Amino acid sequence: MRKKSFLCIGLDSELDKLPESVLNAEDPVFEFNRQLIDATHDLVIAYKPNTAFYEIAGAQGWRSLERTVNYIKRNYPDILVIADAKRGDIGNTSAMYARAFFETLGADAVTVAPYMGEDSVKPFLSYPEKWAIVLALTSNKGSEDFQQHYDSFQHQYYFERVLHESKEWGTEENLMYVVGANQAIKLIDIRKIVPDHFLLIPGVGAQGGSLTDVATYGMNNKCGLIVNSSRAIIFADSSKKFASVAREKAKEVREEMEFLLGQYF
Amino acid sequence: MRKKSFLCIGLDSELDKLPESVLNAEDPVFEFNRQLIDATHDLVIAYKPNTAFYEIAGAQGWRSLERTVNYIKRNYPDILVIADAKRGDIGNTSAMYARAFFETLGADAVTVAPYMGEDSVKPFLSYPEKWAIVLALTSNKGSEDFQQHYDSFQHQYYFERVLHESKEWGTEENLMYVVGANQAIKLIDIRKIVPDHFLLIPGVGAQGGSLTDVATYGMNNKCGLIVNSSRAIIFADSSKKFASVAREKAKEVREEMEFLLGQYF
Numbered sequence: 123m124r125k126k127s128f129l130c131i132g133l134d135s136e137l138d139k140l141p142e143s144v145l146n147a148e149d150p151v152f153e154f155n156r157q158l159i160d161a162t163h164d165l166v167i168a169y170k171p172n173t174a175f176y177e178i179a180g181a182q183g184w185r186s187l188e189r190t191v192n193y194i195k196r197n198y199p200d201i202l203v204i205a206d207a208k209r210g211d212i213g214n215t216s217a218m219y220a221r222a223f224f225e226t227l228g229a230d231a232v233t234v235a236p237y238m239g240e241d242s243v244k245p246f247l248s249y250p251e252k253w254a255i256v257l258a259l260t261s262n263k264g265s266e267d268f269q270q271h272y273d274s275f276q277h278q279y280y281f282e283r284v285l286h287e288s289k290e291w292g293t294e295e296n297l298m299y300v301v302g303a304n305q306a307i308k309l310i311d312i313r314k315i316v317p318d319h320f321l322l323i324p325g326v327g328a329q330g331g332s333l334t335d336v337a338t339y340g341m342n343n344k345c346g347l348i349v350n351s352s353r354a355i356i357f358a359d360s361s362k363k364f365a366s367v368a369r370e371k372a373k374e375v376r377e378e379m380e381f382l383l384g385q386y387f
Numbered sequence: 388m389r390k391k392s393f394l395c396i397g398l399d400s401e402l403d404k405l406p407e408s409v410l411n412a413e414d415p416v417f418e419f420n421r422q423l424i425d426a427t428h429d430l431v432i433a434y435k436p437n438t439a440f441y442e443i444a445g446a447q448g449w450r451s452l453e454r455t456v457n458y459i460k461r462n463y464p465d466i467l468v469i470a471d472a473k474r475g476d477i478g479n480t481s482a483m484y485a486r487a488f489f490e491t492l493g494a495d496a497v498t499v500a501p502y503m504g505e506d507s508v509k510p511f512l513s514y515p516e517k518w519a520i521v522l523a524l525t526s527n528k529g530s531e532d533f534q535q536h537y538d539s540f541q542h543q544y545y546f547e548r549v550l551h552e553s554k555e556w557g558t559e560e561n562l563m564y565v566v567g568a569n570q571a572i573k574l575i576d577i578r579k580i581v582p583d584h585f586l587l588i589p590g591v592g593a594q595g596g597s598l599t600d601v602a603t604y605g606m607n608n609k610c611g612l613i614v615n616s617s618r619a620i621i622f623a624d625s626s627k628k629f630a631s632v633a634r635e636k637a638k639e640v641r642e643e644m645e646f647l648l649g650q651y652f
Contacts, residue, residue, distance in 0.1 A: 136483070174476060174483035180491045181449035188445055210500060211439060211473055212527040218401070218439035226445045235475060235500045237522055239529020257502055262477040264504020267552055268545075275540040280533075287532055 126380040128345055130168035132352025134175045143362035151186035161365035165376045168202035168348055191228050205229035213241035220245040224252045231255050236284050247292040256288050261302025261325035285315045294318045303331020309339035320346050327354030337382040391645040393610055395433035397617025399440045408627035416451040426630035430641045433467035433613055456493050470494040478506035485510040489517045496520050501549050512557040519562055521553050526567025526590035550580045559583045568596020574604035585611050592619030602647040
């Protein structure tokens with residue numbers, strides 16, 4: 123709240139899209155992230171690297187991911203690092219993932235896919251001051267296929283069932299949910315099920331969700347939102363000034379957030 | 388069929404469980420895998436490294452994974468390499484994962500979580516001679532929470548809905564399904580929905596599923612099964628003879644498979 127921001131920047135740092143000015147660095151992806159982080163750290167509450175964009179470079183990509191997380195935690199320890207990994211497996215394997223992301227990598231939160239149920243999520247909930255962020259209702263077209271399937275007998279959408287069941291597995295202190303920004307109107311119903319949990323909201327920016335709608339329908343009395351923007355900020359400019367342009371974009375979003383927070387607090 | 392086997396060995400090569408004899412190698416996890424692979428390659432049709440057991444060592448773990456996949460493809464190119472990664476994200480991100488696993492890593496197949504729907508799965512289906520293996524009904528207790536939720540209006544389990552919808556996205560040549568071995572009786576209904584698809588069946592061995600039941604209820608006229616065993620084979624012995632003991636265990640399973648194949652073919 124001190125920053126009057128609930129902005130998360132998604133570090134989807136695709137090698138093919140990096141500005142030329144970082145390509146000569148020993149680790150271009152890390153160099154790109156480092157400049158972005160230094161330029162925006164006072165405007166954000168979280169960074170969210172998506173593991174896909176690192177795994178594409180194999181072990182070298184994981185090295186860039188490790189360097190990025192280390193850099194944030196060393197220099198800006200108050201900023202939440204969300205590993206957007208969408209993991210989930212049988213219990214003993216999910217326990218390995220939890221160790222991989224919370225202990226080895228040092229992230230503060232991991233996104234988790236719920237399809238495999240309770241024992242696939244619980245290992246991520248057993249670390250003090252760490253978070254599991256369970257997929258509820260995502261921003262993509264494919265969310266219609268299963269998440270938005272309506273059970274006419276129980277009168278609920280499948281994602282509502284996921285919320286009802288999974289909220290019993292953790293608390294508001296270790297469990298959040300992913301809800302796509304373009305699903306803002308559904309936040310009314312979602313807040314009836316999980317009034318107090320934090321929600322991670324991707325899809326503002328390049329994916330076209332409205333920040334005002336998200337705040338109107340999704341904010342709770344502690345704000346309760348972490349809104350992510352990736353491409354619209356990190357790839358706003360491809361010259362060597364990319365970081366200062368990213369800062370300007372992030373500043374615009376943060377100012378809108380300050381205005382929206384001002385209406386409620 | 389030539390090998391009279393449908394065995395897959397799961398390379399869940401957890402560092403803490405490796406035999407002492409490999410710990411002095413430069414890359415103990417790879418050395419463990421290499422000895423296992425050399426000792427069992429003529430008995431199996433697939434190897435399945437689970438990414439969790441590699442990510443736990445960060446970038447170094449990914450290096451071990453890359454070495455393992457390279458070693459199999461270079462020496463035993465006919466053996467299928469399944470990256471048990473349970474990935475899935477919005478379309479452009481799943482496309483990154485598909486590149487990461489099929490191009491960078493060189494795996495032949497990736498396990499995919501279906502919760503995010505069609506555009507999260509399709510990128511894995513656009514590579515010739517590569518496979519997406521979608522989670523249908525898993526072997527863990529948590530499979531009861533969502534997968535086995537029964538829709539009394541549509542008269543179907545949720546995993547049946549996943550099968551019905553997702554089989555339209557691919558073909559029997561690029562799409563398989565995961566079904567846990569301990570769910571063998573449900574294979575009767577599953578085979579009504581996907582009679583011709585290959586099924587990847589984990590949970591024989593340490594997780595207690597019955598190979599006879601799996602074959603009885605799940606085999607189709609091309610066999611159509613890949614049955615995985617991990618811990619019961621790879622950690623059968625912790626002395627320096629671990630690889631030859633693993634071979635004996637794998638041989639027992641393969642012989643049972645030859646017998647079962649003989650009853651149908």
